[in-house]
Amino acid sequence: MIEVKEPKKKIPVVGLISGMLTVSKYIFKKPVTVQYPEQKPELPDRFRFRIFLKLDDCVGCTLCEQVCPNHSINMQKVDRENPRNKRKIYPDVNFGTCTVCRNCQEICPTEAIYLDKEFETARTRNSFTYSPEELALKENEVIK
Amino acid sequence: MNILLRLQELFSPLGHLASYILAYIFESLFLVIFVTISLIVMIYVFRKYMARVQQRIGPNRVGKFGLLQLIADALKLVGKENILPKNRDDLPYKLAPAMVFVSLVLAFTILPYGDFFYLGSFTVTHSEVTIILLFGIIAIMPIGEVLAGISSANKYALLGALRAVAKDVSFEIPMMLSVLAIVMMASARTPSSLSLESIISSEFLPYGILEPIGLFVFFISMVARASYTPFDLGESDSELVSGHSTEYSGMRFGMFYMGMFGSIFLGSLIVSILYLGGPSGPLESSLGFIWLIIKAAILVLISFTVWLSMPRIRIDKFINFGWKYLIPIAMINLILAGIITLGWGL
Amino acid sequence: MVMPSSDWVELNFGPQHPSMHGVLRLKAKLDGEIVKEIEPVIGYLHRNAEKICEMTYFNDNLIYFDRMDYVGAMNMEVGYLEAAEKLLDISISERVKWIRVIMAELSRIAAHLVWAGAYGLDLGMLTPFFHCFIEREKILTIFTEVSGSRQEVNYMCVGGVYQDITEKAINEIEDFVREFPKRLKDIFNMLMKNDIFLSRTKGIGILDKETAISYGVTGPMLRASGVEYDVRKAEPYLVYDQVNFDIPVSYKGDNLARVLVRFEEMRQSLKIVEQAVKKIPDGPYFNPKAKKSLMIRMRGEGDVYARTESSKGEFGVYIVGDGGVKPYRVRVRSPTLRNLSVLPELAKDVMIADMIAISGTLDLVFGEIDR
Ligand code: SF4
Numbered sequence: 001m002i003e004v005k006e007p008k009k010k011i012p013v014v015g016l017i018s019g020m021l022t023v024s025k026y027i028f029k030k031p032v033t034v035q036y037p038e039q040k041p042e043l044p045d046r047f048r049f050r051i052f053l054k055l056d057d058c059v060g061c062t063l064c065e066q067v068c069p070n071h072s073i074n075m076q077k078v079d080r081e082n083p084r085n086k087r088k089i090y091p092d093v094n095f096g097t098c099t100v101c102r103n104c105q106e107i108c109p110t111e112a113i114y115l116d117k118e119f120e121t122a123r124t125r126n127s128f129t130y131s132p133e134e135l136a137l138k139e140n141e142v143i144k
Numbered sequence: 145m146n147i148l149l150r151l152q153e154l155f156s157p158l159g160h161l162a163s164y165i166l167a168y169i170f171e172s173l174f175l176v177i178f179v180t181i182s183l184i185v186m187i188y189v190f191r192k193y194m195a196r197v198q199q200r201i202g203p204n205r206v207g208k209f210g211l212l213q214l215i216a217d218a219l220k221l222v223g224k225e226n227i228l229p230k231n232r233d234d235l236p237y238k239l240a241p242a243m244v245f246v247s248l249v250l251a252f253t254i255l256p257y258g259d260f261f262y263l264g265s266f267t268v269t270h271s272e273v274t275i276i277l278l279f280g281i282i283a284i285m286p287i288g289e290v291l292a293g294i295s296s297a298n299k300y301a302l303l304g305a306l307r308a309v310a311k312d313v314s315f316e317i318p319m320m321l322s323v324l325a326i327v328m329m330a331s332a333r334t335p336s337s338l339s340l341e342s343i344i345s346s347e348f349l350p351y352g353i354l355e356p357i358g359l360f361v362f363f364i365s366m367v368a369r370a371s372y373t374p375f376d377l378g379e380s381d382s383e384l385v386s387g388h389s390t391e392y393s394g395m396r397f398g399m400f401y402m403g404m405f406g407s408i409f410l411g412s413l414i415v416s417i418l419y420l421g422g423p424s425g426p427l428e429s430s431l432g433f434i435w436l437i438i439k440a441a442i443l444v445l446i447s448f449t450v451w452l453s454m455p456r457i458r459i460d461k462f463i464n465f466g467w468k469y470l471i472p473i474a475m476i477n478l479i480l481a482g483i484i485t486l487g488w489g490l
Numbered sequence: 491m492v493m494p495s496s497d498w499v500e501l502n503f504g505p506q507h508p509s510m511h512g513v514l515r516l517k518a519k520l521d522g523e524i525v526k527e528i529e530p531v532i533g534y535l536h537r538n539a540e541k542i543c544e545m546t547y548f549n550d551n552l553i554y555f556d557r558m559d560y561v562g563a564m565n566m567e568v569g570y571l572e573a574a575e576k577l578l579d580i581s582i583s584e585r586v587k588w589i590r591v592i593m594a595e596l597s598r599i600a601a602h603l604v605w606a607g608a609y610g611l612d613l614g615m616l617t618p619f620f621h622c623f624i625e626r627e628k629i630l631t632i633f634t635e636v637s638g639s640r641q642e643v644n645y646m647c648v649g650g651v652y653q654d655i656t657e658k659a660i661n662e663i664e665d666f667v668r669e670f671p672k673r674l675k676d677i678f679n680m681l682m683k684n685d686i687f688l689s690r691t692k693g694i695g696i697l698d699k700e701t702a703i704s705y706g707v708t709g710p711m712l713r714a715s716g717v718e719y720d721v722r723k724a725e726p727y728l729v730y731d732q733v734n735f736d737i738p739v740s741y742k743g744d745n746l747a748r749v750l751v752r753f754e755e756m757r758q759s760l761k762i763v764e765q766a767v768k769k770i771p772d773g774p775y776f777n778p779k780a781k782k783s784l785m786i787r788m789r790g791e792g793d794v795y796a797r798t799e800s801s802k803g804e805f806g807v808y809i810v811g812d813g814g815v816k817p818y819r820v821r822v823r824s825p826t827l828r829n830l831s832v833l834p835e836l837a838k839d840v841m842i843a844d845m846i847a848i849s850g851t852l853d854l855v856f857g858e859i860d861r
């Protein structure tokens with residue numbers, strides 16, 4: 001338990017001037033802004049955003065669909081030969097509602113669905129849903 | 145020799161009257177351009193300064209170093225739709241921004257700028273009573289703000305206008321009292337003590353050194369006049385959205401905005417003319433204008449720092465401050481000025 | 491002249507008003523500049539989080555708690571997990587406890603920094619805001635380093651944390667602990683050296699002890715009114731009984747006291763982080779009982795109430811389980827809602843400017859009030 005002290009009483013204008021000096025001191029410091037499109041920020045190692053899917057590994061167990069808290073994942077039928085995925089269902093992801101909670105990555109038994117550093121997903125298409133095939137593509141290969 | 149006479153000489157083949165009229169028109173144009181350019185430069189400097197103090201970069205996209213940013217912003221404001229409130233009082237609503245801006249430009253015509261190399265002085269109005277004219281015109285600007293607040297039929301705007309009135313009444317008296325001290329001191333040395341030019345030319349020391357109290361009072365009044373942060377009571381964006389200019393958009397809002405920055409510049413110019421010796425300085429002959437601008441620029445930077453580092457004062461505290469502290473201080477200053485004048489006269 | 495109450499002007503502040511943090515709406519009755527009556531209206535950010543929590547698995551609910559007090563998300567997670575782990579009967583290792591303490595305290599600093607900057611803006615100061623956010627950004631970088639997201643971190647989970655804290659993150663935390671006090675001092679000076687700031691806060695909005703207690707006010711607001719109550723001391727959770735820190739109190743109860751208490755709290759949090767980083771033991775970061783594949787199979791029965799000290803006050807979570815994989819009912823005791831409820835009491839017969847200054851010290855975050 002400590003009691004906080006109020007600042008001591010000072011001569012009126014002195015405080016104002018020292019406050020102004022504190023403020024103007026920073027004019028000599030370097031700006032911290034990152035000029036985004038030209039200058040990419042250095043992302044921390046664990047930063048994750050975009051979801052990817054390895055179509056060959058997915059066994060169609062629907063665990064990711066169940067665990068997604070926002071129901072961003074829906075299973076879709078994809079006509080594709082994969083001996084491990086007999087039901088031929090794969091997840092799609094609606095990025096409009098995905099909160100990047102990484103639960104799907106955690107629970108996937110085969111590590112087919114995973115998140116990666118890519119984050120520039122701006123698009124002109126009026127839907128943020130990535131179909132299973134699109135999830136397998138790199139971001140710049142997806143038709144926007 | 146000033147610009148006016150030079151222009152008149154240029155037009156003299158057209159006859160006496162016509163040449164003078166043309167000269168006045170051209171010089172007024174010249175001045176409007178000067179005011180606009182200096183405002184643009186000021187707003188640019190402000191934004192850069194603010195950004196650097198906050199460790200940001202500031203405008204840097206439009207043009208080299210973002211120099212054209214302000215022009216882009218102005219174009220945006222001009223191109224914007226004017227949204228008019230339904231219950232407005234039409235004439236005052238539309239008149240108010242123009243009033244603020246025009247009186248600002250008018251005030252610039254009166255200041256003695258000093259010589260600028262070959263061109264001479266920029267001053268348009270030459271009169272024996274410029275000090276009265278100047279403060280008369282400055283007093284018009286708050287009326288524009290009050291009109292804006294009252295006519296836009298908005299409670300926030302109305303409260304802003306009420307605050308603006310209360311504020312203006314409480315700082316203008318100390319402001320005029322401290323100007324009076326200067327006039328008094330000047331009157332001992334020059335017969336035409338109401339003219340800014342003769343006030344400057346008759347001083348042997350800048351008045352700011354002789355009466356620092358007056359400088360202090362006057363600077364505070366000028367801060368209050370320009371209504372930026374410690375005293376932006378009429379606008380107070382965190383309380384009254386944006387006070388009297390809440391309902392304005394497009395170029396009308398731009399005029400209020402320019403009015404504010406213009407007031408800062410004008411205030412700095414007036415302070416440096418009255419208290420810091422204005423255009424006088426070493427190498428006086430042709431550099432007067434430059435000296436004035438340098439002095440004003442330093443004051444402008446100080447104003448910006450004040451703006452960026454202070455919270456807003458409460459309206460009743462400000463009125464208290466105005467009536468209980470500023471006026472007595474200004475009175476003391478007047479008495480001191482009287483003593484100095486007497487000593488001087490002896 | 492006193493105006494009859496029928497002549498009072500009714501004025502709406504918010505929900506879109508520059509100083510109404512988030513979406514607070516205040517219906518104010520004004521007599522000139524004087525606020526006569528004030529009525530907060532809430533609900534503009536209602537997202538039904540408590541109900542949604544009944545429809546998702548225990549572990550998934552965390553993301554809704556992230557979004558309650560979104561400026562200090564880690565504290566919310568700690569609050570929820572305190573309850574959920576008790577209900578699901580899952581223990582956590584020592585290492586996890588220390589990691590959680592570090593994260594909760596960093597998050598408290600981050601939340602207080604947002605408040606400090608916004609409070610400066612409320613009073614019209616433009617500069618402290620940016621300095622606060624530059625520092626906050628460093629904390630968020632640490633969060634990204636450990637969890638992968640900046641703000642809505644979703645770092646903790648039932649039984650531990652998702653990912654172990656790395657050496658790099660610890661280095662970053664140490665750097666932050668070393669460098670933050672300098673900037674904090676500057677921010678503090680920008681506010682406290684200023685006479686105008688003092689005149690706006692000193693003696694304004696005095697909340698006395700009795701009113702505070704009867705309204706259920708908690709957190710820094712309560713401590714500024716002279717009640718020495720902090721869940722971290724009164725009922726230590728995690729490992730708060732093993733770290734050495736003080737609880738700042740003030741007996742003044744005015745705006746200034748609240749400001750000072752929050753600034754002192756930041757310093758104390760920093761002290762906790764500094765100790766915790768040194769003490770953090772080795773061990774598993776995850777309880778295998780709650781392992782990943784079991785995330786949707788954890789069942790809980792009974793009801794628990796757990797309380798923690800978030801940056802805003804006492805944050806309580808009540809969970810009822812009916813033996814299923816999803817909670818039967820989740821109820822949150824939001825500290826900010828109680829703190830807001832005292833505003834009509836505080837902002838009576840004050841000027842508009844003071845009303846703004848007072849509502850700034852409440853530290854409102856609407857994700858938590860409306861839920
Ligand atoms: S990251 Fe979370 S929200 Fe996004 S798809 Fe996966 S489980 Fe759903």
Ligand code: SF4
Nearest residue numbers: 058059061062064108
């Ligand atoms: S992505 Fe993983 S969790 Fe989802 S259906 Fe495929 S295998 Fe199952």
